[in-house]
Amino acid sequence: MSMVTKQSRRNMTKSQLEQAMTSDANFVRGFTGTAAMWLVGSTRRYIPLWTGVPYERISDAMYAQLPVAQHHGVPIISAIDALGPFPTTELQAWFNKTWYQGDVIHPNQHGHVLLADLVFHYLKTAYEHTRLFQWYDLPQDYIPRQPQFLNQDILDLFLDQKPVKISLTSMHDIDLRKVTPCHNWSTYADVPEKIGFIAMEVWSSCVLALKPEEVHDLSIGKADVLMYKSYENMGIFKMTVTEGRVGVINGTCEGADDPNARVLGSMTVDSLWAAKASLAEVAVLQFELPPASDRSACLLVHLDIVEANPARLSNKVKLLGISFF
Structure with a gap:
């Protein structure tokens, strides 16, 4: 136990x-x-x-x-x-x-x-x-495997903080946050009853946004990404957080296509591992928070599949959700 x-x-x-x-x-x-x-x-x-x-x-x-x-x-x-x-x-x-x-x-x-x-x-x-x-x-x-104990830092976060959560198991929730059309990403159950946000091809991309009021509630600058890892057919996932600005006219988070946007944090995670099991794992991204006095700053969350070296025949990535602290 x-x-x-x-x-x-x-x-x-x-x-x-x-x-x-x-x-x-x-x-x-x-x-x-x-x-x-x-x-x-x-x-x-x-x-x-x-x-x-x-x-x-x-x-x-x-x-x-x-x-x-x-x-x-x-x-x-x-x-x-x-x-x-x-x-x-x-x-x-x-x-x-x-x-x-x-x-x-x-x-x-x-x-x-x-x-x-x-x-x-x-x-x-x-x-x-x-x-x-x-x-x-x-x-x-x-003889069972060694038990996995809950990390105290993770426990502290969920007890003492109020995370902003992005569910990636509902296309409706994703549509409310996306700032550009998601290229080759979609929500479905690749196996019965296991829904996720899935992409199969290199250079698949999607950009989601956190509103200024949500950014203001963050105090640490940390994102926990719940994603699947498996032993075959998996690709390399890249997540980048950039700073955006709320548009004066329509109130949306702008700057997703700005090549000079300020990068607050980035990570690359390989979804392929040697363990003969397909399990959900948490990948952690540390990022810089905008100044607390900046009430117009929003966060743009870029989700991409990048090419492996050497190249792979299959590059599947499956995400379940993201919690921002």
């Missing part, structure tokens, strides 16, 4: 805590200690996929998540496994009515209690096995 409990580096006094909780009604942080556990719990498939196998668990996403869980050495806990099997439509309807609500994807309150019980049952069982069988060497096939 990838689990870590950490004490916050920030020791807030009572007055500081009260001020933090009342200073901004939209952003409340009243938790000074941090505990993080990564649990892979099975979820419902939004689109049923059936391959013809009788009684296949077409409503459970466990099989889609299993390779990721195996890669990181974490358990999968399934409510369907705990209560099932449900081989008939009547039993499946009972399961939906009893444990799910709304869009029948997210567990209701009782479902959360059940999953919490399963987590503690797993931890107790794992502890007992460790205590009773200390002398037993596990076969190599059953």
Whole structure:
């Protein structure tokens, strides 16, 4: 189980805590200690996929998540496994009515209690096995990978900052931010239920914008880009942040085509890696912030695929989202 409990580096006094909780009604942080556990719990498939196998668990996403869980050495806990099997439509309807609500994807309150019980049952069982069988060497096939712990700096950012997020899984959200037509970029699911902002060719380009009021909320000058990495058919991604100006007439962020635009930061990331897995990874870009007194400055985010050396037959890049701090 990838689990870590950490004490916050920030020791807030009572007055500081009260001020933090009342200073901004939209952003409340009243938790000074941090505990993080990564649990892979099975979820419902939004689109049923059936391959013809009788009684296949077409409503459970466990099989889609299993390779990721195996890669990181974490358990999968399934409510369907705990209560099932449900081989008939009547039993499946009972399961939906009893444990799910709304869009029948997210567990209701009782479902959360059940999953919490399963987590503690797993931890107790794992502890007992460790205590009773200390002398037993596990076969190599059953030794999990080293757990990945949450980076404290990342945890601090999301607890203490208010990031500006750009979702890249919806073309509607992208259309609201793009300042020029996106060349060879589009949003779709290249594999079932895994939507992303995808380009396949070298020199594919897209420019998105952050408004001045969003730029004013940034305090660090850091961008976390969530992107896929895989072991085949992947290309090299380049992201550049330049300074733009809000147009007086139409209020849009201008300067995307200016060759003399001020470059605030840039990075190049290879989406191809040696690990035999396709996983989402965070790439970090440090960039310079415009002066806080400049209320007309906006940010232009250039997304490009550049040519590899030597050249590759396939240059796929898949992005999921960007968080600016």
